[in-house]
Amino acid sequence: QVQLVESGGGLVQAGGSLTLSCAASGRTISRYPMGWFRQAPGKEREFVAAINWSGDTAEYASSVEGRFTISRDNVKSTMYLQMNSLKPEDTAVYYCARARYSTAGVHTREYEYEYWGQGTQVTVSS
Numbered sequence: 001q002v003q004l005v006e007s008g009g010g011l012v013q014a015g016g017s018l019t020l021s022c023a024a025s026g027r028t029i030s031r032y033p034m035g036w037f038r039q040a041p042g043k044e045r046e047f048v049a050a051i052n053w054s055g056d057t058a059e060y061a062s063s064v065e066g067r068f069t070i071s072r073d074n075v076k077s078t079m080y081l082q083m084n085s086l087k088p089e090d091t092a093v094y095y096c097a098r099a100r101y102s103t104a105g106v107h108t109r110e111y112e113y114e115y116w117g118q119g120t121q122v123t124v125s126s
Contacts, residue, residue, distance in 0.1 A: 002115040009120030020081040022096030030074035033099040038092035050106040093119040
């Protein structure tokens, strides 16, 4: 089993920044792709960013490209999401996830992930 715990969410004004963390415990995450997803009120959960196991390849949703940066520290078993230039439409619960299989690439679809955190709320005021 893998336990994932997100932290770093909160209330921020538009244009501000936040850094989310995802700390893993239990079985290793170091050889697995990881990702961030979010769910806004009344909407389905959507892909935000993903990173490969070594941390040298990332992919972003077009809505966050250029503003968000995903990274990971496999020694600390932690993944991060640096969020800059936040907009009210970024308001959502943010979830981190570990991929189902230890593969070389990045994954953008929910079914490709097996373990999920409980989520952290990010609220951006206008």
